[in-house]
Amino acid sequence: MTETNAARQQGNVLHARRMFYFLIVLTIASQVGIQGWSTLFTNFAVERAGFGGFEIGVTQSLREVPGFLSLLVVYVLMVLPEHRVVALAIMALGAGLGLTGLFPTFWGIVATSLLMSFGFHYYETLNMSLTLQYFDRTQAPLVFGRLRSVTAMSNIAVGLGVLGAVHFLDYPALYGVLGGGVALVGLWALGRNPSNPGLPVQRKKMFLKRKYSLYYVLTFLGGARRQVLTTFAVFLLVKKFGLSVSGVTTLFLVNNLVNVVVNPLIGRAINRFGERPLLTMEYAVVAVVFSTYAFSDNKWLVCGLYIVDQLFFNFAMCVSTYFQKIAEPQDLSPTLAAGFTINHIAAVAIPVVGGALWLWDPRLVFLGGVVLSLCSLVAVQFIRTPSAKRDTVAHAG
16 A cells, blocks of 8 residues: 555545544434434323324324425535534524424424424435445444444433423423524534545435435335334324323333444344345334234233334334445435435325324224335345445544
């Protein structure tokens, strides 16, 4: 290795480490925000705004509209670099969260949820893009595993904080504390620049490519599966089994304790076994879980399977690492943005359709989830990846 190449490699290592820690901090803030919103939302909407299943579904659908518009981030990147956009996204997430408790009406909750959601979805799009740009195909699964482990630890901290604070603070104060803290982290990030100007320049336009067709299909089905879990599984526990804020929070805590340990193992498993076997396992298990949601009257069984459901949801990182293996380096940002939009076509539609089905028969929502899981199970059998080659991008610290 020449002296110039050695210096370039050392620079890549330094930039990768800076980006890794930058993403760690912002991921913590992002998860404090979205977990705080998720933990409080159902009970706040039911208790203070009088929501039923239809209102819950409509709100969740509208909340996913910013995800549907994630492709517009390509135009934002014409004006601002990615590390600036993620900082602003975290600030928007914090602002939307902090204002939620002040508007306990249908349209108030919709408006604040949209602001929060724009921040969250734009951060998630670019967080994934930056990870795939800065870390090679061997390191990316490990980094995704670490970030998800940090996510779980952040969720635990939020859960413990809510469990303690719910006895002393009302909803506006809870939302205000969580949202204000998140917004301050975004402000901090505006003053940081961990970028590496030596990486391939990302294309600043929208496009679809035939070679990424399976990635688009898996992303669409993943969005539909996610909404059945996040929208209706928790609502089932609150509405049918009467789970309180403390009960929902405790369930989240147990789930995240498991995820702290398991997520890094999933990253290693991707390198060892590949994406297809792991995704096959996920969707086979999820089909059984959704069937149980539909027919079980056992509160503890449903709570246990919710933890299993959340655990296997982490296998979704396999779709991103599969895409990295087939993608051209300059296609990462625009294709991931397009993928988020495709993901949210289903995410916008499923809560409204599910909310209507809930009024007819709640079991139909989860039986629909079984069908989606089986479709995904078939699709993942078509995954083919090129043989792994050792990339030269730096390792995380």
